[in-house]
Amino acid sequence: MHLPQLFAYLLPLCLSAAATHLSAPSGPYNVGFTQHIFNHTTPNDPTPGPGNIFLTSIYYPTRSVPSPNTSVAYFDATSAAIWGDVFNILPSHLLSLETTLQWQAPLLSDKEDVEKIKNWPTLVFGPGGGMNAGYFTSLLSDLASQGYTVLALDHPGEAPYLPLPYGNPGVVGWDIYMPYTDSLIVEMYEYRRAEMVALLGPDGFPALVELYGAYFNTQQYGAFGHSIGAATATGAMDGLDSIVAGFNIDGGLFGDSVNASLKGRPYFMTMNPNHFASDPDTWISFAERYANESKTEGGWLDWTTVEGSAHLAFSDISLWVELLPKIENATEKVDLGNVSGTRMDEILKTYVVSFFEWVTCGRYDEKLLDGEVEAWPEVVFNAKVRSDGHGTDGQNLGEGHA
Structure with missing residues (x-):
């Protein structure tokens, strides 16, 4: 559906609806939120966007108590109409979603808090x-509530609509049903990777932190992402030694990320059971190469499948569909699997938080990170690599998945 069509029915459908809350973050802190537009040129930008900026959203821990005056809206009206049409949800119901994010809440000031987390790696998504x-x-705010600073990137013009802060007009992007060719996906990967590298470079996030005198860590990072965002994180990790660990959420590898060499840095891969239908070999070859490198480099890798999941279920979308009313008698357009949104949300948070907690603080949950656990029977381990280069679930990492 194109934007002009949306405005014809946007107002009558956007009537008031009772507020709906995502699950509260599980960490000891509340969550502050701000955004910054970085100047960065994308040569021959394939999107309809301006091609000279990218947006970074920053999630960070705060002790400030949430209030209606500082709360951050989840949806804007334009995006609610676009995405509501896809998932058979009225825009008014999507607009009822509320976050616990607080716009530009004060940073932590307690010395004990700051000393505890100022050296934790900043996470980039x-x-x-x-x-x-x-x-x-839901995931990004949960990580911030644990004490992490989290940076999330948006490329204006790629998503159907991206609202921009500080009075800037939002950017209309590709149609939501945009068909992605293999060559276009590689172009997307290349501008995404360039933006992530620029963000972590001296003129990006480090310069912003210096300008505002914040305590955020600009020396070490963890990189993670969903789908092509995971390829972006992997490619950036290959090129930047400052990225100490990576987490791949159901993302095939594209461009030079296919041959990424991580030099033994910890890496977690999790996927839906149909992943190999669209990506038959990049994960297998990546894991096998990682295992071979680990014989000399050392290393740690987990590769799991969440049985019953689907690609988009690794996002908040599965929560929208579970928590909000659906339009009656509407035809389902997108498969979200048969794991509930709340369950998927809990699974993803549990493993991502546990992984980065180990990387950051050395607290290693052997029960969770070394194999199947009773609490999460959906999570099946396909393979593991440890420092001797051998997988504890067998050495043919691609066995059963080709």
Whole structure:
């Protein structure tokens, strides 16, 4: 559906609806939120966007108590109409979603808090193709509530609509049903990777932190993402030693990320059971190469499948569909699997938080990170690599998945 069509019915459908809350973040802190537009040129930008900026959303811990005056809206009206049409949800119901994010809340000031987390790696996130980073708010805010600073990137013009802060007009992008060719996906990967590298470079996030005198870590990063955002994180990790660990959420590898060499840095891969239908070999070859490198480099890798899941279920979308009323008698357009949104949200948070907690603090949950656990029977381990280069689930990492 194109934007002009949307405005014809946007107003009558956007009537008031009772507020709906995502699950509260599980960490000890509340969550502050701000955004910054970075100047960065994308040569021959394939999207309808301006090609000279990218947007970074920053999630960070705060002790400030949430209030209606500082709360951040989940949806804007334009995006609610677009995405509501896809998932058979009235725009008014999507607009009823509320976050616990607080716009530009004060940073932590307690010395004990600051000393505890100022050296934790800053986490940088890439969303799935054509999706706004805000559609992963549940996961990103949960990480911030644990004490992490989280940076999430958006490329204006890729998603159907991206609202921009500080009075700037939002950017209309590709149609939501945009067909992605293999060559276009590589172009997307290349501009995404360039933006992530620029963000972590001296003129990006480090310069912003210096300008405002914040305590955020600009020396070490963890990189993660969903779909093409995961490829972006992997490619950036290959090129930047400052990225100490990576987490791939159901993302095939594209461009030079296919041959990424991680030099033994920790890496977690999780996927839906149909992943190999669209990506038959990049994960297998990546894991096998990682295992071979680990014989000399050392290393740690987990590769799991969440049985019953689907690609978009690794985002907040599965929560929208579970928590909000659906339009009656509407035809389902997107498969979200048969794991509930709340369950998927809990699974993803549990593993991502546990992984980065180990990387950051050395607290290693052997029960969770070394194999199947009773609490999460959906999570099946396909392979593991440890420092001797051998997988504890067998050495043919691609066995059973070709």
